[in-house]
Amino acid sequence: MAELILHHYELSTFSEKIRVAFGLKKLAWRSVDTPPAPPRPLLMPLTGGYRRIPVLQVGADIYCDTNIILPALQRLHPEPTFYPAGSEGVARGLSFAWERAIWIPTIGVISHFIGDMFPAEFIRDRKEGYLGIDISKAAMAPSLPQHLQHVHAQYAWLKAALADNRPFIFGHAPSALDLTCYQTTFLMRKNCPPEVDQLAGLAPLAGWYDRVAKLGHGTPQPMSAEEAFAVAKAASPTPPTHLQANGDPTGLRAGQKVTVTPDDNARVPVSGTLVAADATEIVIHRHDAEAGDLHIHFPRLGFEVVAA
Structure with missing residues (x-):
């Protein structure tokens, strides 16, 4: 192979x-x-x-x-498997929905903390060739309250799904949906100071986040x-x-x-x-x-x- x-x-x-x-x-x-x-x-x-x-x-x-x-x-x-307990349809559908709903709001939160550190050429590329929006801190700042509303609403269902202390979304085994929800959480926690947990309501997910992170990157x-x-x-x-x-x-x-x-x-x-x-x-x-x-x-x- x-x-x-x-x-x-x-x-x-x-x-x-x-x-x-x-x-x-x-x-x-x-x-x-x-x-x-x-x-x-x-x-x-x-x-x-x-x-x-x-x-x-x-x-x-x-x-x-x-x-x-x-x-x-x-x-x-x-x-x-990426799809334990017959979860493939739900995992694939919710993964797509999650990424569409949370991607720009997540960038808005990151920009609040580090948007003034983005290189000018990176900002220009994301505006002209990729996202079609200005992701600089100055441009994103007025929309921070709306971005936070989206982030909190989206993470609310993830916190509810994990509220019974199950290790992963579908139970004891990680799934593609865990990977999807983890990656946007990773983006915030990797690039922002610890205050992001409070601002974006991520603190209750720390145990789940650490379990996904411990899967590592293979070899x-x-x-x-x-x-x-x-x-x-x-x-x-x-x-x-x-x-x-x-x-x-x-x-x-x-x-x-x-x-x-x-x-x-x-x-x-x-x-x-x-x-x-x-x-x-x-x-x-x-x-x-x-x-x-x-x-x-x-x-x-x-x-x-x-x-x-």
């Missing part, structure tokens, strides 16, 4: 979700340190222009977005971007046998030219030829002049697929 290669950077909260996923499954993986903002000259050809982080690479198969990376890891390494080994690119160039994409070639419920057919675009932010379309799809995943083929043939995988939730 090809090595698991994660393109990520240390302070990326969505990357932390996948790093802890490796820990839950006790996996060995290769770690490619990636700049927080483009240009990423050796990664962009692999993704067709998709600019968000993290990206999982398995040979010449490229997985974009954590909500397709986790199912891919589950398929490749089924045990221990990473560093890899350069050049080495990862060479792996893709030398490999051939794996046929997606877990999907039907013409299983798309909206009628898209294998062989069609399509574009796939995030529907919320970083809306860079990725073009290719449809390989296979269903209601949860789409795989497109791209040929890069240097990297060769690639399969790029996206989740359906959060992405728009349009026939060219």
